Amino acid sequence: MGLIGEVLLLPFAPVRGSAWVIGQVLSEAERIYYDPATVRAELARLEERLEAGEIDEEEFDRLEDELLDRLETGLRSSAATNDWTS
Template identity: 80%
Template sequence: MGLVSEVLLLPFAPVRGSAWVIGQVLDEAERIYYDPATVRSELARLEELLETGEIDEEEFGRREDELLDRLETGLHGGVGTGDGTAR
């Protein structure tokens, strides 16, 4: 941008900065959400809930399908690192 544009847009700098920070937070949250290691741990926890009787087969199946969809997205979309950390 030119100098004139920068001067004219200066009052909006906090808004632009906030939008950038929000975008970074959303990107990181998405990486963690689709991280294969995170999804696998959630699948293990879901199985524990089924074994202890806290959820029934129907609830287990529904939630398992959602987690498997997330796992597939994470593995094929490349958003997670697979080691429990997000980058």
């Protein structure tokens, strides 16, 4: 983009900057959400809740399935990232 284009788009700079920041925050949130270490820690806490009687077997199974799906997604995405960076 040339100088004229930059000058014409200058009023939109805060919007572009905000969009970039939102994208960065979203990427970091997804990285943490799907991080295998985070999911494994949540699985351990879930098992502790079951043993403490805070939740029943049915709720445990449902939440465990959700966490295992997240773990699988996280492992798949990290494997894909490693394939692209190798």
